[in-house]
Amino acid sequence: MPELPEVEAVARTLRPLVERRxxxxxxxxxxxxxxxxxxxxxxxxxxxxxxxxxxRRGKYLWLQxxxxxxxxxxxxxxxxxxxxxxxxxxxxxxxxxxxxxxxxVFELDKGLLGFADRRHFGRVHVWASEAACPALAxxxxxxxxxxxxxxxxxxxxxGSKRPLKEFLLDQKRVAGIGNIYSCESLWHGRLDPRRxxxxxxxxxxxxxxxxxxxxxxxxxxxxxxPPPDFRDPExxxxxxxxxxxxxxxxxxxxxxxxxxxxxxxxxxxxTYFCAYCQK
DNA sequence: CGCACATCCTGTGTGC
DNA sequence: TGCACACAGGATGTGC
Numbered sequence: 263m264p265e266l267p268e269v270e271a272v273a274r275t276l277r278p279l280v281e282r283r284x285x286x287x288x289x290x291x292x293x294x295x296x297x298x299x300x301x302x303x304x305x306x307x308x309x310x311x312x313x314x315x316x317x318r319r320g321k322y323l324w325l326q327x328x329x330x331x332x333x334x335x336x337x338x339x340x341x342x343x344x345x346x347x348x349x350x351x352x353x354x355x356x357x358x359x360x361x362x363x364x365x366x367v368f369e370l371d372k373g374l375l376g377f378a379d380r381r382h383f384g385r386v387h388v389w390a391s392e393a394a395c396p397a398l399a400x401x402x403x404x405x406x407x408x409x410x411x412x413x414x415x416x417x418x419x420x421g422s423k424r425p426l427k428e429f430l431l432d433q434k435r436v437a438g439i440g441n442i443y444s445c446e447s448l449w450h451g452r453l454d455p456r457r458x459x460x461x462x463x464x465x466x467x468x469x470x471x472x473x474x475x476x477x478x479x480x481x482x483x484x485x486x487x488p489p490p491d492f493r494d495p496e497x498x499x500x501x502x503x504x505x506x507x508x509x510x511x512x513x514x515x516x517x518x519x520x521x522x523x524x525x526x527x528x529x530x531x532x533t534y535f536c537a538y539c540q541k
Numbered sequence: 542c543g544c545a546c547a548t549c550c551t552g553t554g555t556g557c
Numbered sequence: 558t559g560c561a562c563a564c565a566g567g568a569t570g571t572g573c
Contacts, residue, residue, distance in 0.1 A: 263565095263566075265567095321567080321568095335567080335568080336567095337566070337567055337568080338565075338566045338567070339566085381566090383566075383567075383568090385568095397568080397569090431567085433567085433568080440566080440567070441565090441566070441567085531565080531566075531567095532565085532566095
């Protein structure tokens with residue numbers, strides 16, 4: 263569920279908590295969260311380092327350390343938690359009962375940052391540098407960066423024969439868009455998700471670019487009001503359903519033309535769209 | 542190279 | 558009501 267706007271909101275909220283702080287100790291509670299890296303390797307790279315900055319590209323968040331980086335990917339359910347002190351963490355943590363689920367904890371010189379993902383899809387990894395992380399190095403143009411211009415986007419579209427929906431999900435071309443906002447962008451751009459990427463006329467490419475930019479900006483606004491509350495173990499983004507026009511609205515009337523929203527499978531996942539006004 | 546498909550997980554929702 | 562099972566999601570790896 264966390265796509266670019268959600269991760270951006272997390273990054274902005276995290277900065278004042280961890281920038282300039284030192285990582286005293288890394289506790290790997292569930293080793294699956296660092297797989298295939300070993301917990302000892304993660305500790306060796308991260309412990310004792312100072313966090314210089316919090317960065318984001320696509321759906322990846324990373325901590326720039328004095329030497330090396332820590333990458334975080336939340337996949338579907340991953341989230342961050344914050345504890346002012348070890349005592350407060352111990353009060354809510356309970357490995358045998360109904361306490362807070364924690365996978366990895368970064369004990370800082372002030373406060374503790376927890377990474378939690380009950381489904382264990384999310385990952386915490388360490389790398390010698392940004393360039394040494396293949397996943398980061400392989401990412402395409404960040405959909406919220408200045409470089410994501412209509413002209414660059416049109417070029418990328420021309421270079422792909424894939425259906426628009428699958429094109430938008432390909433992080434190697436444009437990074438940050440997931441299943442939800444790809445559906446939303448295509449709805450706002452009034453384009454059929456099944457159309458080949460290289461079939462778009464210039465005006466259509468510009469329309470889709472504009473739709474992506476506005477959909478992501480609107481979602482970010484939503485994610486920041488209110489901002490994530492890492493102190494609440496159950497925190498999650500609120501009110502996003504209210505801004506959705508196509509995603510998860512199968513059978514419901516299109517907010518533009520009233521025809522029922524359809525759901526089809528593309529690349530093994532659901533696409534929601536209006537077959538009447540998306541052409 | 543590009544594409545299709547399986548895989549990893551587990552909470553939630555559906556059907557019987 | 559209770560149980561079984563399919564499904565959802567992003568990135569990666571495998572096979573064609």
